[in-house]
Amino acid sequence: MEHPAADLLAQIPLFRRVLADDRERLAGVSHLRHYERGHLVFEEGDPSDFFFVIVSGRVKVFKRAPSGHERILEIFGAGGLLGAVAAYESRPFPATAAAIESSTCLLTPRPAFFALLEHQPSLVRGLLSSLTIRLVELTARLAELTGGRVESRFARLFLKLGVQMGRPDRGGVFVPMVLSRQELADLTGTTIETCIRIMSRWSKDHVLHTEKDGFVILDRGALEALASQGF
Amino acid sequence: MEHPAADLLAQIPLFRRVLADDRERLAGVSHLRHYERGHLVFEEGDPSDFFFVIVSGRVKVFKRAPSGHERILEIFGAGGLLGAVAAYESRPFPATAAAIESSTCLLTPRPAFFALLEHQPSLVRGLLSSLTIRLVELTARLAELTGGRVESRFARLFLKLGVQMGRPDRGGVFVPMVLSRQELADLTGTTIETCIRIMSRWSKDHVLHTEKDGFVILDRGALEALASQGF
DNA sequence: CACCCCATGTGACGGCTGTCATATGTGGGC
């Protein structure tokens, strides 16, 4: 392969069915970029000059509420697409993205990506699928976040994380994801104090424990009971 | 035109750039259906056999929260697309749709719509645009609904409605849209009692008045002040 | 080790808002 990014592209579902020649060309105009935890990938309102694919790490997409508080919309891992919406319609980014782990992204200039879209039906279909799935996810998230007890929202959040990326370990289900108390609050639409209070109580009651590299779900039944109650 | 639905299709932005022949064929397998206020168009979880285009009226798309309360995600008017997500991925509907006014929809069988998609790039692009816009809207809505004072959310809702469909009339800005107290509560993520309380107070304070056929915004400044405060 | 900075944790307090109960009004059917 001529360009080192070409084999990276080949591993990304969206580009898997694109011709090797096209991938090669795309890789030629793309470049990798690294982000440390907390660093911004792009900011809401910025012009969308690039289309991003997460190669490694995790990135949160969030929006500032009218009050100034941050609300996390989604967290994407390796293979996730960022800026697809903005790139396709060539409008400013509708939200901000920041790394929550040390992460690497592949940046493709918008014109090059758009040109490839023009004559690659499989790419369009892949993009359509990706948007579709995000729409379904956001839909579910909206219904889940509005109203309801804060503690129920926390329970549902961790149950979801457990299903998505949990593995049996340390006397429970270990979720290998570092999230600060502030980020947990941003995910559930509450304040850091309320978040800390719930996490402290759960830790004391052996429901869920915070460790340096993630969380351990100790009592899944308790979470399920909390998730279904409230409001 | 052979099929009466063909000229309806021609008026819908999504199908405007599709060849007349294809529209004709699509119209041949589609049919119109009427819904009275409150009637369901489709329900969450149902198999998505049809793709819907709103010809006239207004339809709310909502989801039942874990608690059982309904949360309105979006309200679509004439030209709006329903079931696009489910139809494209051929998965069950992720939410429920119901008419909030006497409405008419054009129903196209999924296979016919999908076949046309296969060899109509402009249709794919139109669908992509539509999904993109919905994603941006939902994103904004999510940030707006989570947390914050209920009264602020109401203020922002009516300010948005005023911009979208308001016209100067009756001593203020008239919004020609009938929404029950329950629907307003579902839009803002609260209960009907809190909704009624706010609407009553606003009516007394000459901020906003409910009429038989819509709402009249009397004091836009008061709404703006309320919208920016809280949380 | 001392120092500082930031994240985490805890307490007190108040008010928004959900819940329950009940009243009033309005339209439809007979």
Next chain:
DNA sequence: GCCCACATATGACAGCCGTCACATGGGGTG
């Protein structure tokens, strides 16, 4: 006109949770 069903409205009350204030701890730097 009468009655019923439903939407709208209002009051009382409790408790969750946002706000403010301050304590604790741990990692990095000097």
